[in-house]
Amino acid sequence: MTFSWHRVGAIVKKELKDYRRNRFVVILTMTVLPLVFVLLPVIQLFTIRVSEISSSKLDTRIGISLLYMLIVPAIIPSALSAYSVIGEREQGTLEPLLTTPIRSEELLVGKALAVSIPTLVVAYAIYGIFLIAVGAFANPALQVVVFGQAHLLVELLFIPLLAGWSIWVGIAISTRSADVRVAQQLSVFASLAPLIIVALLALNVIKPTLVLTLLLAAGLLVLDSVGWRLVALMFDRERLIVGEPR
Numbered sequence: 001m002t003f004s005w006h007r008v009g010a011i012v013k014k015e016l017k018d019y020r021r022n023r024f025v026v027i028l029t030m031t032v033l034p035l036v037f038v039l040l041p042v043i044q045l046f047t048i049r050v051s052e053i054s055s056s057k058l059d060t061r062i063g064i065s066l067l068y069m070l071i072v073p074a075i076i077p078s079a080l081s082a083y084s085v086i087g088e089r090e091q092g093t094l095e096p097l098l099t100t101p102i103r104s105e106e107l108l109v110g111k112a113l114a115v116s117i118p119t120l121v122v123a124y125a126i127y128g129i130f131l132i133a134v135g136a137f138a139n140p141a142l143q144v145v146v147f148g149q150a151h152l153l154v155e156l157l158f159i160p161l162l163a164g165w166s167i168w169v170g171i172a173i174s175t176r177s178a179d180v181r182v183a184q185q186l187s188v189f190a191s192l193a194p195l196i197i198v199a200l201l202a203l204n205v206i207k208p209t210l211v212l213t214l215l216l217a218a219g220l221l222v223l224d225s226v227g228w229r230l231v232a233l234m235f236d237r238e239r240l241i242v243g244e245p246r
Contacts, residue, residue, distance in 0.1 A: 007102050011110025012117070019080070019118065029076050030122060037072050038126045041065035042133050045142060062145045063202040066155060069130060070198055073123045073163040074191045080115045081170025082187035085240070086177050094240060104235045108228055112167045116160070119167075123159045150208040157213065158198050161220040166191035168227030175235055194220055 019030075045065045048058065088094035097107070134146045145151070170187035177183035197216060201208040 003103065004106060007106045008110040008113065011102070011107060012114045015084075015111055015114030016117070019114070029079055030118060033076065034072060034122050034126055037068045038129055041068045041130060045134065045138065045146075048139075048142065058141070059145055060203055062142065062151070063204060066146075066151055067199055067202045069123065069127050069155065070158060070162060070195060070202065072126060073119055073159045074166050074195050075188060076122065076166075077115045077119045077163045078166040078170045078187040078191035079184050080119070081111070081167045082174050082177075082183040083180055084111045084115070084171055085174035086180050086183050087174075089240070090180060098237050098240060104237060105228070105232050108171060108232055108235060111171060112164075112228065115167050115170075116163055119163045120160060123163070127155055127159070149210070150213070151202070153210070153213050154198065154201050154208055157217045158220070161217055161224060162191075162194060162198065164224035164227070165194050165220060168224065168231050172227075172231045172234055175231070175240070 042065075045062065048061055085094065088097065131146070134143055138146070166187070169190045170183075173187045173190065174183050177186070197206075200206040201213065201216070206212070
């Protein structure tokens with residue numbers, strides 16, 4: 001049976017409908033967390049007194065503000081993807097789904113896309129609101145740093161890459177877990193690993209040159225690309241239907 005994007009699309013539609021019926025997803029993941037992570041950097045940035053700090057410290061303070069928005073594509077997909085398999089098992093919908101004529105790769109790609117679509121919409125919307133607020137109200141000295149090539153490149157490149165890492169790690173943990181809360185906790189913790197390197201770039205601990213940023217992004221892209229293949233190998237349909245968590 002060849003890979004079918006039609007079957008992938010059916011999984012995506014199903015997952016998005018499930019998210020809309022889940023209060024945790026709608027209220028906390030898609031509303032409260034994005035609101036917090038757009039207010040915190042705006043407040044922190046607008047309370048900076050440019051005349052009182054050096055240019056290096058100014059860049060670091062702005063890096064901290066921008067780092068808040070990179071937490072969103074790490075945390076939101078990790079919580080959603082960790083629920084993707086174990087959540088279906090708890091609802092009793094996993095076994096009927098696994099008995100359908102759909103390939104494991106199609107199922108996993110569909111679930112991953114269903115997580116990535118709302119994640120990227122929310123993450124880029126937050127970043128867009130932040131840039132609009134800075135452009136309209138911030139001190140010109142702050143605008144120069146925020147709209148600098150280094151910070152823009154880090155944000156635009158690593159938002160989808162961090163989301164991809166979190167999604168595949170979350171799904172992998174979800175296939176092996178027996179409890180939703182444990183899966184989500186482990187997934188959130190594991191999703192923070194690449195964020196450490198991105199934080200070093202955002203805070204200028206590692207100088208975010210164009211070449212270095214692109215190399216790190218390419219490395220994370222390779223991990224994301226290989227991730228779904230590895231998760232597909234881990235995805236044991238028979239074990240999941242029988243109900244053995246490990």
